[in-house]
Amino acid sequence: MFRVTNAYGSELGIAEQSNxxxxxxxxxxxxxxxxxxNMILTRAGWKEVKLxxxxxxxxxxxGGEQNRGMITASQYMAHLGSKDPFCRGMDELLDAYGGTRLKDRLVLIxxxxxxxxxxxxxxYPQAIHVLDYYHACEHLHGFAGLAFKDSKGWNGHKDKKRNF
Structure with missing residues (x-):
């Protein structure tokens, strides 16, 4: 099964994702x-899968609380390995939407x-660049731990009640 999956996966690759x-x-x-x-352990060692x-x-x-945060349609690009094929694939995908012509109507998160x-x-230097919520909170938490370590009630990363 592993060999079959590997063979078909190699044939599909990024070319399939461009359709x-x-x-x-x-x-x-x-x-x-x-x-x-994200790093995953493969038979060949640790590799980064990019999405x-x-x-x-x-x-x-x-329209309503029920649909909040829901995205009805999106396109994906995935790659296991080096950044270059992934970046080329993302460039192709973004170019299909208008890429660099979008300027500040492109938001990169x-x-x-x-x-x-x-x-x-x-x-995409003219795009809007945003640090994702999870990582922004992670950095803010680290900063708060250093900036307010002398404050009463703050004990840095050990505080289980502060859930960022």
């Missing part, structure tokens, strides 16, 4: 791109990893 059906971006619409990476998600502001559901930050700044 997409994208609705055109409207003139005032915003395009969002989220990117992150990107792109969606338009019109893909965000509205990520964890602040150096390779992602460098790619975003090099390729």
């Amino acid at each position: 997409r059906s994208l609705a055109p971006v409207q003139q005032k619409e915003v395009v969002y791109a989220e990117m992150d990476g 990107g998600r792109v969606f338009k502001s019109s893909d965000c559901a509205s 990520n964890d602040g990893a150096v390779w992602i930050h460098n790619w975003c700044m090099d390729r």
